[in-house]
Amino acid sequence: MxxxxxxxxxxxxxxxxxxxxxxxxxxxxxxxxxxxxxxxxxxxxxxxxxxxxxxxxxxxxGPGLLKFGMNAHLRLLSSNRTQLAQLARTMNENVELAVFSGREVVVVDQLASPERLRGVSKVGKSFSLHASCIGMALLAHLPDRQVLGLVQQPLRRFTENTVCDTTTLLERLDRIRHSHIAVDNQEHDLGISAMATGFVGPTGALQAVSIVMPTARFADKRSAALEELQVINPAVDRSSVSF
CATH class of the missing domain: 1.10.10.10 (Winged helix-like DNA-binding domain superfamily/Winged helix DNA-binding domain)
Structure with missing residues (x-):
């Protein structure tokens, strides 16, 4: 090496x-x-x-890393902010932008809806890769061998819906690779559902955009969310998504 x-x-x-x-x-x-x-x-x-x-x-x-981190962070935010703001207005739900951070995924930007979700996530919060749609959307861009090196065993169970079986996890990733859509149905937090897509953005960075909402609104809004995420990422195949 x-x-x-x-x-x-x-x-x-x-x-x-x-x-x-x-x-x-x-x-x-x-x-x-x-x-x-x-x-x-x-x-x-x-x-x-x-x-x-x-x-x-x-x-x-140390502080020597700050100049790299701040520059990359500002470029990432500026290149995505207009689309994210439009998405938040259209859906009237929280929209988040996330990237890999080692063996986790971290939220680097969030646009809150008027009906803001409190205490669910915030900028800088990290999530386990296997238990979040933003994490799964990013993992789907990696080969299975690399995925297995990133997800730490045993997989932590956050709710009764968290997928902790490696075989099932890899099967889900294969489906996400076809649809370019990952869905979180109360897998990280009870009462919260989300949908995300992962793609290489304008800065060349692999990133994920998610729409987050209370589960009570998810069934009514998931079709609209899917359409809006396809606008963000034209690779999304809506016909391959199953809820």
Whole structure:
């Protein structure tokens, strides 16, 4: 594996931990030799991509990464905001934009409807890939081998509707690859349903757009939601979607 791949493993491990990690912890999580982790961590520290946390003798993400993250974030938002605003107005429901964040999916933008859902999600909130339609919409763009490397076993059950069987999960992803639509029927939160599509956006980033609403309104609005998501992503095949 080239150094860029090893570096990515180290940065992802620290990002997913949401805290600092020691060299030994990084070696265990990435599967890399401790000496390799030490060498790369020192290089990242010199560029301020990592900083030391003295209390734990570990490393955390540093300020050197901010310029990359902020630039990418602003480009992503500006390229999608007009369409998302139109979608939120048309559907009168919350609309969210999400991207991969390591082994999770994170909401990077949200446009709230007048009947705003409170306490369900917010910008910066992350979700498990297998238990959200935004996560499934993104996973469908990856081969099964890579999917199995991203979804952590055992799969966490959030509600009685959460799919936790790997075989069933892969079968669902195969259907999503044909329809380009993923549906969440109270799989992450009871009383909340959503529909999402994943695609490569104007910035070249793989992203997912979802329409989120109370389950009580979903049956009446799902056909309209499907039509609107096809406007966002012309690859959507409405005839392949089953509810």
């Amino acid at each position: 080239a150094d860029i791949g090893r570096t990515t493993l180290i940065l992802d491990a620290i990002a997913e931990s949401r805290g600092s990690l020691s060299l030994s912890e990084l070696a265990a999580r990435t599967g890399l030799p401790r000496s390799t982790v030490h060498r790369i961590a020192q290089s990242l520290e010199r560029e301020l991509f990592l900083v030391r946390v003295p209390q734990r003798h570990g490393y955390a993400l």
